[in-house]
Amino acid sequence: MIALILAAGYATRLYPLTKDTPKPLLPVQGSRTILDLLVERLEVLEEITELLIVTNDRFYPAFERWEQSYTGPKQVRILNDGTASPEERLGAIGDINFVLEREQVQDDLLVLAGDNVLGFGLAGYLDYFHRVNTDCILVRTVDDLEELRSIGVAELDNELRVLSLEEKPQHPRSNIGVFALYIYKQSTLPLFERYLAAGGNPDAPSYFPEWLHSRQEMRAYYTEGTIEDVGTPEAYAEMRARLSSNEA
Incomplete structure (x- = not known):
């Protein structure tokens, strides 16, 4: 299995923090970055043979510097999607397809x-994928309506097969939130x-499984762990203070 980390966004909501630094390389626990914490979750998974990180032309040198200082056990490669501004971005699904091709x-x-900080390990998710032998999405219960309106929302049957999936619904059909952790x-x-x-939306990564689930079976894996995406400078400062305090 290969792990693909999507890191080609420009995180304009976090300006000026992300004007010259990509969001995944923001430090959140001392000098450890969001990417460092994510890669640690992947290093313990023996079946992951390689980490691919796709970024844009503006931030490619920063990720190359990170890769040169990486001393972990996994093979890592940084891929440049060639875009240089938010207006040129390929979108998450566009970047996945770029890497696949x-x-x-x-x-x-x-x-x-x-750009997500995970409060749980991924071994259980991979075990589940092998057990059901089908494409998988990761979900957790979300009871905040505004959060549901900002993410993907799924409906599942009793065997956790995906019955419906809608990205950023104004009227969510359930409280089952879909997060950016997919296994294909x-x-x-x-x-x-x-x-x-066929003209599919290339932007948010949930648009592809929204299209896919009606064409072939897809299952969901529940986590009770936290998944944090820092969207504002204030939220970033709060996360950094909390994670640094936990380390101390």
Whole structure:
């Protein structure tokens, strides 16, 4: 299995913090960055053979410097999608397809947002994927209506098969939030190109499974752990203070 970390966004809501520093490389626990914490979650997964990090042309040098200082056990490669401004961005699904075409990936694929801080390990999720042997999304219960309106929302049957999935619904059909942690079987990967060729929205990563679940079986994996995405400078300062305090 290959892990693909999506890190080609520009995080304009966090300006000026992210004017020259990509969001995944913001320090959140002492000198440790969001990306450092995410990669630590991946290092303990033996079946992950390689970490691919896709970024844009503006931030490519910063990620290359990070990669040169990385001393962990995984093979890491930084990929430049060639965009240089928010207006040019490929979108999350566009970046996934860019990587699939460039690298000719022939493995199962774990896709992660590069700007999330996870409060749980991923071994259980991978075990579940192998047990059900189908594409998977990661979900957790969300009771805040405004948060549900800002993420993907799913409906599931009793065996956790995905019945519906809607990105950023104004009227959520459930309290099952979908987060940017997906596992796709190698046989599914060619469908990204088909989705985009048919005019599919390339932006948010949940748009692809929203399209896919009605074409082939997809299952959901529940987590009770926290998934934090820092959206404002104030929220970033709060997270950094809390995580640094936990380390002390």
